[in-house]
Amino acid sequence: MKYAVFGDVHANLEALEAVLADAGQRGAERYLCTGDLVGYNADPAACMDRLQKAGAACVQGNHDAFAASSEELSDFTAPARRSIEWTRLHLDLAHRQRLAALPLILGTGDITLVHASLFRPEDWAYIFTAAEAAPGLMMQQTPVCFYGHTHRPAAFRMRNGRIEGFLHQKLILTPDSRYLINPGSIGQPRDGDPRAAYVLYDDDAQTVELRRVNYDMAAAQSKIRAAGLPAWNADRLAIGR
Numbered sequence: 001m002k003y004a005v006f007g008d009v010h011a012n013l014e015a016l017e018a019v020l021a022d023a024g025q026r027g028a029e030r031y032l033c034t035g036d037l038v039g040y041n042a043d044p045a046a047c048m049d050r051l052q053k054a055g056a057a058c059v060q061g062n063h064d065a066f067a068a069s070s071e072e073l074s075d076f077t078a079p080a081r082r083s084i085e086w087t088r089l090h091l092d093l094a095h096r097q098r099l100a101a102l103p104l105i106l107g108t109g110d111i112t113l114v115h116a117s118l119f120r121p122e123d124w125a126y127i128f129t130a131a132e133a134a135p136g137l138m139m140q141q142t143p144v145c146f147y148g149h150t151h152r153p154a155a156f157r158m159r160n161g162r163i164e165g166f167l168h169q170k171l172i173l174t175p176d177s178r179y180l181i182n183p184g185s186i187g188q189p190r191d192g193d194p195r196a197a198y199v200l201y202d203d204d205a206q207t208v209e210l211r212r213v214n215y216d217m218a219a220a221q222s223k224i225r226a227a228g229l230p231a232w233n234a235d236r237l238a239i240g241r
């Protein structure tokens with residue numbers, strides 16, 4: 001079966017629609033989301049409803065958790081904090097309850113999903129390096145785990161107790177290893193490539209292919225500006241940062 005795996009959708013409906021269309025054309029049958037459905041962009045409820053319609057299995061990201069709560073937002077940058085406050089105001093109770101109910105970790109067959117790290121997922125640690133990947137990989141029970149949070153595609157492999165990181169375009173998974181893979185971000189890529197990112201995981205061929213998809217960025221940007229969200233949220237989409 002082919003899975004489309006993605007995350008950090010961040011309320012960018014134009015990017016989400018483009019990714020779902022691309023994945024559908026390539027034979028994806030199931031959709032898995034590594035969290036951060038909302039935040040930064042202007043269509044939180046519409047993205048949640050679109051993911052539900054697609055039958056996507058989702059874990060909770062930090063933006064989802066904080067948008068669903070009324071907790072103080074002390075650990076966020078100013079634009080992120082303002083985005084979460086805006087999102088709280090623009091989601092009804094039913095959508096906030098759906099975000100609150102998302103699990104931090106989800107296992108389905110040979111796959112685990114988490115937003116940050118399997119090691120204390122509620123701490124929202126970022127995984128950029130092999131050293132940062134290690135605590136979660138030690139706890140990982142399935143051959144493959146997909147994560148998000150950094151908004152950058154990445155892959156780590158643990159074999160014979162050694163962990164190595166590499167950039168992936170198309171990976172062939174081998175049974176002697178455990179893999180921790182970041183599909184990049186749909187709604188706010190930060191690796192310098194402004195196109196929406198996701199991966200196709202084929203569990204028969206044991207391949208993971210990174211894909212980048214163009215979308216109607218101008219429409220997403222004008223919605224951000226019209227909504228009164230921070231202007232930087234729109235500007236950064238163009239540079240992929």
Ligand code: ZN
Nearest residue numbers: 008036061149
């Ligand atoms: Zn995010």
